[in-house]
Amino acid sequence: MSDPSIRLLPADPTRPRRAHIPCERAWRWRSLVEDDRLTPGVTVFVTQRAYVRICAHAGSDLYNEVGGWLVGKWRADRSTNVPFIVVEAILPAPHTRHGSAYLTFTQDTQVSLYDELKERYPNKELVGWYHTHPRMGIFLSEYDVWLHHNFFPEPYHVALVVEPHSTTAGFFIRQHDGTLDSRYYFGFHELHHRNRRSVVHWRNMFPQTSLA
Template sequence: MNSASTSSEQAGRENGRISHEDSAHLPARPSSLPASAILHGDPLPPGQVIVLNTQTSLEQIRAHSVSNLQSELGGVLLGRAYRQDDGLIVEVQAAIPAVTADSGPVHFTFTADAWSQIHKDKEAQYPDLDIVGWFHTHPGLQVFYSSDDVVVHTAAFRMPWHVGLVVDPLNSEACYFGWVDGELAPLAGFYELADQQAQSAVPWRVVKTEVWRESETEAFYAAQAADGHVHPAFREPADWLDYLPTKMQAALAAGVIGFLLSLILLFGWAIPQTRRANQMESVLLTLAQETDLNAAACPDPRLRILTPVSGYRFPAGSEIVFVGTAVAPGAARYQLETRFLGQMEWQPTDSLGRDTKLGKLGSWNTKEALPGQYEAQLTAVDRNGIRLKTATPCRIILELSN
């Protein structure tokens, strides 16, 4: 993202996992907080990143979040990261909005143009600050981290001090998310530095929430699609149907219910899901270019796993889906293999019989796998199953935990 974070991200890739070892180079910060600091939410337990927001940064986030209440908005957080004893402190000093046309009532994405403008704005306004996280809004949808948010955070904000803020400006709710023991989780609270006024600059209430799985996110998008993607505050009042006699309403309902069900299936599920998949493909491509995602583990850009990111931790027994690029000339198919870290023999996991610029490479059902660290490998082979010498394999490290 910038010179400081790029070098640290490279170190993180070489380590193969997200850990506080990546923060050893950070400067130390006094552990005592100003007496005037305002706590939003609950005191943070050990292991969670302590977030300090200046009132300027909070005002910038709030101003952008209410600029359009019918669409999700977002941007990046700028500031400094510090070590504190055995923990981490992030001081957020400013926020830069992401100007993108690719947003809607239930989605926000970082496009290539948005990233370019963010970098220009940062260099012009805050050249001495680092990108320490991101923020986005859920107007009227409550606060949570969807599986799409996890993809963005894992791809572009993978240092231990990188945080993400979700704000619901209509319900005045908010929550920070960050890395806790190598996994994304909601943070109990954050601090506001009263550097301009004694009272808080924002009306937000920190809520208890969670990180959603893929199935929960898909169900949410389907429900929002069927509901018209419109928050109740913006829905139109009763239309002409409400003024028809009840019997006529029943007759009309009986006549069109089958048609409506088919439309809901097509427009309320299939099309929004396809659109959301395309949006996330765009995000992944942009983030891959911006952060050289898995570049150290996958030196050949024609054979690259984009997600999961090397070093990511999954619950043992889950199914891991691999997304990336496989376009090696002369390849008859592509193989996904895994092995316990330190072992010699690879075990076949899945295969792909066609090229893909950005798509699903395969999956790994870890139901029978033991907890621990594993290597996952993507290779290109010829018609005889022999690995192509012209395509360097992509190898990443994953961890399965209880």
């Protein structure tokens, strides 16, 4: 038996490259449960294109859990050093075992997605994963937490849960000390192009500032 906890690391796993954090091109969405009790260890940006793809995959099966990888960039802001990720694309997972209440990423899933990442997006990195919870709500199960720590162990790896029936979602993000709360989920920054409208329609997310 091979070790299921395959680790997929970026070229330099210890330090993100420096870049300008794109706050002025993003709208901040807060989740229903965010009360500033917890601070995310990494700031999450999602491009509108990636958001639309996530929703399309999440809504493609309303009875069984589906999921995949979130890929994009891991960076630190040039002036403040604040770490952030930009979710730019998704890779739906093959070789999963799934049912109405569970989704398992196998080692075959991880290897196949890693190959696809290298081939389709050689300049992007794995920044997290997403999966759906049809009619179950937004939380991480004990198994989800196990999977997150074993398959997505980097401090900047995030877990997104989407509930396609109620059209709700949430990002689970490690604290700076590495701890992860399985019930407390965050919103994100919607990275928009100028002159475009918001595409976010998750009902448990609220714009922090008025949308342009």
